[in-house]
Amino acid sequence: MKTALDFSEIHAGMLAEVGGKAANLGELTRAGLPVPPGWVLTTEAYRQVALDLETSGEDLAARARRHLLQAPVPDDVREEILKAYAALGDDVPVAVRSSATAEDLPFASFAGQQDTFLNVVGGAAVVDAVRRCWASLWTDRAVAYRESNGIDHAAVRLAVVVQAMVDARVAGVMFTANPVTGRRHEAVIDASPGLGEAVVSGAVNPDRFLVFDGRILERHAGDKRLVIRSLPGGGTERVETAYDGLCLTDDEVLRLAELGNRVEKHYGSPQDTEWALDDDGRLWLTQARPITTLYPLPERPRPGLRVYFSVNVAQGVMGPLTPMGQAAFRVISAGGAGLAGHAPADPLDGAAFMTSSGERMWIDLTTAVRSRNGRAILPRALTLGEARAVPVMERLFEDPRLSLADSSRRPFLRGLARFIRNVRLPSRVLTALTSPRRALALTVRLGEELDRRLRVPASATPAQRLDHAERVLVRTFPLIISVMPLAITGYGLFALASKLSGVPTNEMGDVLRSVPHNPTTEMDLELWRLATRVEPEPFKELTVAELVRRYQEERLPPVAQREITAFLATYGHRGVAEIDLGVPRWSEEPAHILGVLANYLRMDGDPDLAPAAQFARGEREARAAIAHVAARARLKGRWRAAVVRFGLGRTRRYAGLRELPKFYLVKTLAAIRRSLLVVGEHLVARGVLDAAGDVFFLDLRETRAALSSSADLRELVARRRETYERERRRRHVPRVLLSDGTEPESLAQPAADGALTGTPASAGTVTGVARVVLDPIGAHLEPGEILVCPSTDPGWTPLFLTAGGLVMEMGGAMSHGSVVAREYGIPAVVGVADATHRITSGQEITVDGAAGTVTLPS
Template sequence: MAEQAERRAPRQVGTVISLARVDADMVPAVGGKAANLGVLLAAGMPVPPGFCVTTAAYRRAAAAAGVQPSEPAAQTRGRLESAPIPEDINEDILAAYAGLGGDLPVAVRSSATAEDLPEASFAGQLDTYLNVVGPDPLLDAIRRCWASLWSDRAVAYRADHGMDQHSVSLAVVVQEMVDADVAGVMFTANPLTGRRRETVIDAAPGLGEALVSGAVNPDQFTVDAATGEILQRSLGDKRTEIGPAPGGGTRLLRRQDAGRKACLTDEQVRSLARVGTRVEELYGEPQDLEWAIAPDGGIRVVQSRPITTLFPLPEPDNHDGGARAYLCASLLQGLTRPLTPMGLASFTLMSDSARSADNGPAAYRSAQIGMRMYVDVTPLLRSKGGRRGLLRAMKVADARSVDVLAYLAADPRFALTRAPKLASLKAGLRASPPFGLVGQILRALVNPAAALERVREADHALDRMLVLPEPASGSRRLDFVERLLTKEITPAVMGVLPPAAAGYVWLGLARLLLGRLAQAGELQAVLRGLPHNVTTEMDLELWRTATSIREDPESVRALTGEDPETLAGRYAQGSLPTVCQGALRNFLARYGHRAVAEIDLGIPRWGEDPAHIINALANYLKLADPELAPDRVFRRAAENAETKAAELAARAARSRGRQLGRTVAHSLRRARETAGMREYPKFRLIAAFAVLRRQLQLVGQELADAGRIAVPDDVFFLDLTEARVALRGADLRGPVAERRQSYLREMRRRRIPRLLLSDGTDVEAAMAGRTAAASSSGGQLQAGTLAGTPASAGTVTGKARVILDPAGAHLEPGEILVAPSTDPGWTPLFMTAGALVMEMGGPISHGAVVAREYGLPAVVGVPDATMRIRTGDTVTVDGAAGTVVLDLSGVSGGGR
């Protein structure tokens, strides 16, 4: 233990150390790259010998050069490049270099203390110099590696990852140069699909620099790591090669006809894959390796780091050990960001209690993966009835998932199992709404007014449940929260669902009766301007709030002249202009329980932080055209919907008789009476969540006062059991800090698998890879056209605004909102948008429903829309055809 402690202390290691003496505990002294190489050497892996110039040397050199923490990065970089290395460090470096064999060619690589770690790879951010020959070039290369810590790209990378710029130090690795015949990179898990135990190897002739820098189109091989089978091979043109130049440095060579033959034999490919497997087993996680094949044919590993971009694996289950499929419930809720641990725990409790009450099997077993909610749908996929029901549900909830699930259905691991018809029927019902609601829905079909009255009664009952008499202890507050989550909330929320369900049944009946008499998008038009939609009512109330503020010049000056965060602070202090303070207070009194990502208990509500709402009000003040005022738009939408319903009924009467016309008219009238209630169950759920959040905040305050957590909101990085343990005296500041770090890391993740397999495969990514070749052939959409699912009819051309997080977002009136997904917290932006494009969702997803009500053209389920469209691009959204056409004649182009 004493020896390990000594090795962890950078100053005690010295300024130069052999890689053979480096171990995993020495990252502060040697950086991530050198530490990994030391581990590989100790394990007997084929790593070229070398030494490390430690972080102690860097710090002393920086001090000698006069580097100041407050100076600009460019100035620091210049000092490190030009200042001489302290003499004793100089001598240590040259002695170690001589020990390698005189003027031996070496590779000089940067090794940062935050590099090649699970949290951040720093790949490509710091400098490497190959074929360095001689003492003076070696010392110069080391200085330039030090300076690269302060390059613009490295500084930006640290800022993007939330790192303190001066918390990172730099060591330098010097290794014997491999005069490679072939070199490349190897991933021990497929970096595109996420599939573990599937090795991907890129290879090119000469030094690996050509491949890493993108100067060559390499050969690529995909290998089944378990069997050694080469699953796929693709030959690149390999027209360029980087090799060592005489006397030092590298040179670019041009090659002719190099693409006709693979640069690796099958046996070399398998040998590399076996090396990759050994390295992965050594570290216990997938690795990204750089390798070279020496002139003697031997493999050399010159670098290994964790693959930081892989989506986490599901926890192993206790089932049959076969492949499992997990559907992302977070995405179905319009949420791409991670959930706090308390938010995840709350949904697990609700899901488990609902399944227990229904005596349901593992068909709805929930899973927490990557701090997001997933559902194990394996039993449904393996059952004919379950698969049919799941596909039917996804068709309206998230249309893109239908294609992904259908693709997975061809996988033999998810083949249908023979089961009695009764079991298949049960599986299908499990993928459908709870059977107990059918009677209530039928009653709502017959008497909508009575159904709405029952909703009001259920509201009063829920309000009574949400009261906890004071004073209450922390333990009692947790009991209250747990009881509501496990027993009270779900039945109460389900009790207000029947009216909306009845509305969509009536709409379905009208669709059936009309058949081909109704054109695409016409029935959607009937659902515009619906009554009883709490989200629409909220947005219109926000518009009325803005209208009242517009009449007061002092309030307008404040909203347009100060940033939303400052104004939110002034609101909390009660120091906003009187009109603005009162109008905002009135709005938040009714809607302050809402928020962006509001299904997460750990997210502050608008009542706690109204910056987002203040920003929306400021945007509304820019809307000058009275015809575009949201209240007028909504009124016109309702009038047009009534007109369209009458038109469809008349069309049915003319074509098939007056009785059918009357039935269609009745069906559409009933649909409009109650379909707007679709948003209400979630509205009530979030109202209940706000009460639970307040109770948990009080528990957090108690724990923070006792020193068991650092701040009250840390309670949301625990679950209920852990909070009870903390109340009994446990100090949980350490686990909370680790979870906050994981949460921030997941916040940066852009791609979330819709459907994830237990081996890590992102099914949608795998599907895209398999169909890429077919997509490039004839019969596809024209260039610049993105396809999705029609959500709200209409065609609009305008400038795109890509928004990943609505907090503080700026949207000019008429701009086309391009978003990953939306929940009610986004809808204030809808009021001034010209159209909506979403990566997620289906015809009844939140964004689609609200867009239809506003008469906003919308296309949902557009893969990678936020990456393929840029802010400022001119796009045409056709909500009936489900297409988004980019104007490729502009400067910004159509993608990235």
């Protein structure tokens, strides 16, 4: 088998044989782009040398490197290396680069994870560089990178690229999209004299150029104090130098950008390239790979620049949604749009403002951003739930590309009037003001009506179950949103009390301590009470996996078995990332709940710190806070004090209802999930799917079509699972995204070093040990530790019972975590950029929930 292939013999489909780097160089060569000549030693050669390599166990990286550096190179492989090298010319200087099969991939670039050897001269030196490239597949950094991206070590092979060196006058890197802001087609060029290694390795401050649409937007001269040059006979040297001015002319910059456009057009996606400019002024491409860090652009693009807001970020779910979960959101959005008279022709298409990207849901806010009404409403609405988005939106209001559209207010007012009428806003506000008993009874009736709608006869056919799912999803939002006028009344009276008393709302947080009628708080308290009733021994002695097994086999002690079953009968529809109906519920996978119980039962705490005692203390502090605000109001007039007491009394009755629509929505999704699992079982029986849960990797249309077709959908499901798992590893999701790829938040001025500021969410100051938690499942917080996390949904809140404070990257004053933190009386700051990266577990930090600051150790 031939193990050395010229670039002209390689194409993009040969990843397994030549690795990512060589596949790209072959593809570029065949496309007629200016690539220096070269060849690749295929993965077959590596396989022969690494045949006996054990890819598991301790000290893996060191053992693998030692094996590859000591194993002999097979004679036939050595001969092919020498023959291919000689074909380039007599002792031609070459670059020898690693090209792994897990490298330069659409989801992981692996840039810099394996080694490169420059200006290698002579056959023996090339053979040695090949051996060192093989060993570099097993550097500690490469092993860690593969593990973080979920790539099996045993499945990775290494090819080696050997490419003629360019005697570069200037070299560097070029991104065909801005990797910081995300803006597509904005080329970012870093350049420095000499070999490009100076730029790639970060050894020099290069010149930087930004180019968009044939215009140079920015020129920035770096100091360029180091030049890496080739040495005669092989190797390189680093030379300290002083270089005044820019190392590229405007014409060269524009030529580079045009070359980048050609590369991007060929691949159909933004590229990270390395390039060189020789003494004759000729441009060369020495490498190209996808830019893997860019967030994907939303689907269903509409003309002009669009503004998208992340539903996932707003809901505290940073991970992706399954295809069926996305389909459900579209149908729900259709029902919501119908309240304002804008229902789509087909509910399965979703509302016009709803789209998806990166397996997450987005709302198109362009119309609101470009209207006077929207600019008045958006900042106020976002302040409540996603405060960090407010300055982002305000900057967008100033973007000339998003200037106010010349349109009538009448459509907005007509839609608003329809919405107010359909949710019965006036009558429900009146009920909330005049009769709390009737108002709260209404929420109970809505819950009973929802339960009635969710019932599906056991005899229902799969097609009837789909009909029911679509019907319920369309009608769910109008039903559950009708609770919100009550909560809005409570918060409206809260704002009125602030105005009448002169006490700022951020100083009235104690009024919202321990509010009743919040289903999430009630769930958390019930879980704690459950821990006081069950037999503790199994939970202190057994692993969570064993607890789950015994519970499912009904072998836990009697009280524990009965009480946990009762808890899950009420709250088992909940879970982490519960807005996705494709995600299992606690009733299906009770490990999280049993793990929380085990943690509670292993604690030896002060009874006064028990959640029930804290909740009662919170009620007392709330009454005292109301008295304080009323006293301040009395100074301005007796009637003001009476209104404040009345208003804040209503606030406490209704504030907790803010969580009720979400509770009802999740109950709806859980019921539909159960029904769709039956449909999935039917498709498994017909040989269309492998497992019932695979149905969640289809959408509603595809599922309906599968009922009348024998087409095998297992390959489609496997591809979508792979995409879903890849998106689960995505570390960054923007809260606002433009249709040109720009993340507006990235354009903001960074905060001063060490300054962590966010939105005040729950007053109070606490100093304690930070605990960074990225996933609540299996997480454990010692009493008093400060929870630092990306965001929260109700699946996180059992951790709040032992937390001494809260720091969240996402959210606003009225987001879920903020509300629960206030109710539990723990200081909280939300909307703290990069908190989970800038704070480490074990650090002692101070959280000031009134000032919105987090102080780190100096």
